[in-house]
Amino acid sequence: MAPFDQRSPNQQLLPLTAKTNANDHLEIGGCDVVELVEQYGSPLYILDELSLRTACQQYRDGFKSYYHGESQVIYASKAWNCLAICAIVASEGLGIDVVSGGELYTALQAGVKPDVIYLHGNNKSESELEYAIATGCTVIIDNWLELKNASNLAQSLGKSPRIMLRITPGIECHTHEYIQTGHLDSKFGFDPTEVESVFAFLSNQTLLQCVGIHAHIGSQIFELQPHQDLGAVMISWFKIASNYGLNLTELNIGGGLGISYTESDDPPSITEWVKTVSNSVITACEAQGLALPKLISEPGRSLIGTACVTAYTIGSNKTVPQGRTYITIDGGMSDNPRPITYQSKYLAMVANHMSTEADQVITIAGKHCESGDILIKDIKLPKTNPGDILVVPATGAYNYSMASNYNRIPKLAAVLVDAGTANLILKRETYADLIRQDVLPTKLQ
Ligand SMILES: Cc1ncc(COP(=O)(O)O)c(C=O)c1O
Structure with missing residues (x-):
């Protein structure tokens, strides 16, 4: 396989550091995905720092090579705006495109200089x-x-x-x-x-x-x-x-x-x-x-999209009389609204059985009260059991940023992985977070 810096992250299906380790588990950024889920909970966004930095560098250095004038790459942070991501892209010399006061506030809090912020x-x-x-x-x-x-x-x-x-x-x-x-x-x-x-x-x-x-x-x-x-x-x-x-x-x-x-x-x-x-x-x-x-x-998308995967835990399954088999995961349209919104297609793999042959055709259903909450229709997967870890790649762009609390499901945690170390960049929401802005008028108490 070509070295990291010679592969364009946007053309890969998985983050640049993804591989199958000795336990037959998916590993990203030197971290075992199954262990990450054990430590940080499920579902979980897993962001590969090297993929993100490589994409930033390919844009930045590409303009230096091919454009003789001055150039500035700015990250369209609507794809995924949070403190850690703004700080990473700024450290690679990129500016930030923001589309609201909230995105602007986040970029400034991350230490991005106003002269490279565009509203x-x-x-x-x-x-x-x-x-x-x-x-x-x-x-x-x-x-x-x-x-x-x-x-x-x-x-x-x-x-x-x-x-x-x-x-x-x-x-x-x-x-x-x-x-x-x-x-x-x-x-x-x-x-x-x-x-x-x-x-x-x-x-x-x-x-x-x-x-x-x-x-x-x-x-x-x-x-x-x-x-x-x-x-x-x-x-x-x-x-x-x-x-x-x-x-x-x-x-x-x-x-x-x-x-x-x-x-x-x-x-x-x-x-x-x-x-x-x-x-x-x-x-x-x-x-x-x-x-x-x-x-x-x-x-936006081509900088961050491939750098992230979402790991879910598989729950119940059923086969309907017409023959389709469904497995259910512990997330869905609230953490990835793209399939229900745009009919977007995704891949999936079982992170704790990476080499097992994909010999079943499965439909992956989300857990929300919405028939359309189907993450992937008719995909080939190995036989799975409840508790297996399902990974959906290419979830870095417009997933967290378009996530909701539909069904009052707390938003996921996100970890940044690099060289065998994981750092939390977004805490998992708690039930208390869900009612933080609720007000119960005195007459109802
Ligand atoms: C004004 C503007 N700039 C940049 C982008 C980033 O686009 P993309 O994520 O496709 O690179 C968008 C996204 O729609 C946009 O509206």
């Missing part, structure tokens, strides 16, 4: 805008209301905030196909038809520093062509902005690179994506006779 969102409240401007973060302006609010806040706070404009570029991706249109039916960003009037407004602003523009065209994208096309579309706005006296120097091309959830997924590597994006911007700048802008990218 997104299509309906930022005034207090979120004020928080970002007062702390010195860059704000990605999504609409007119926000632009005017930012201008007023700059005056009242006596600040000169850095802003970027989110533009809908007319490139829309549906994972395996994409379309280009003049303008898009999207809730995010300024439509291309509005951009010149925004530039005109900005040309009269003394406090707002508009440093550049931003676009994000979609997520779990396997094609390179849409990002190849995006450079030219975005760079054409730089020239138009200069007609309004604006000197744009930064281009944020968003995220979107996909990952392998199952064997049938075949995303490009991180390096291929970086090379495509870099070439696209370099070629567009050469064609327009423009200097290279600072190139910002904001991947």
Whole structure:
């Protein structure tokens, strides 16, 4: 197998350090998964630090190799925002993209410097805008209301905030196909038809520093062509902005690179994506006779997705008269809402019998009171018994961050594993946590 740094984490099915150990157990980050569950409880998110750091390094170093101008990778922390993850990605030189006051607070508490924090969102409240401007973060302006609010806040706070404009570029991706249109039916960003009037407004602003523009065209994208096309579309706005006296120097091309959830997924590597994006911007700048802008990218899923697996304990099983066999796990849609929300497909393996032949077709059901709470339909697995540990890979992105307390099920713990050591990064919620915000009025006591 190729060394860690030569494998693109987003193309793997399991974290880079995963292997079967002498006990026939799955091991990640040098830790036995079965022992982790014994120690930290079930279900459990297990995050491989090396996979996360390797993905950060491949993005960061890829831009250094392929892009001759300045570059900055920022982690789209909506994929999984918590103190430890913000601290790890920042220690690799990445910035952080946040989309709410809560994500911003977490990044700041993790010690991330405001000059590499970018606030997104299509309906930022005034207090979120004020928080970002007062702390010195860059704000990605999504609409007119926000632009005017930012201008007023700059005056009242006596600040000169850095802003970027989110533009809908007319490139829309549906994972395996994409379309280009003049303008898009999207809730995010300024439509291309509005951009010149925004530039005109900005040309009269003394406090707002508009440093550049931003676009994000979609997520779990396997094609390179849409990002190849995006450079030219975005760079054409730089020239138009200069007609309004604006000197744009930064281009944020968003995220979107996909990952392998199952064997049938075949995303490009991180390096291929970086090379495509870099070439696209370099070629567009050469064609327009423009200097290279600072190139910002904001991947989420492809940084964190493959680094994490979820370990569950198998409970009851049943075979229905029509023949399907179900096994039930102690989690489901509250810790991984993607299958019920997007019909997403996942793999699974039995962590305490890694070499046993997968000779049964099984449907894995979650424990929630919802018929649709099926984590995986008809997957081949070895014969299992109650108490076996089932592992579902590629759960790092949009699992914890979209988790809920449906059925008042406490949110899981998460451990960070590296070189044989495990560190708790999220405590398991307790029943007391579940009622922490409940209020029982006196008349009901
Ligand atoms: C504005 C923006 N940037 C970056 C991302 C990250 O996308 P991904 O996780 O696909 O890399 C998203 C996610 O949808 C987004 O909305």
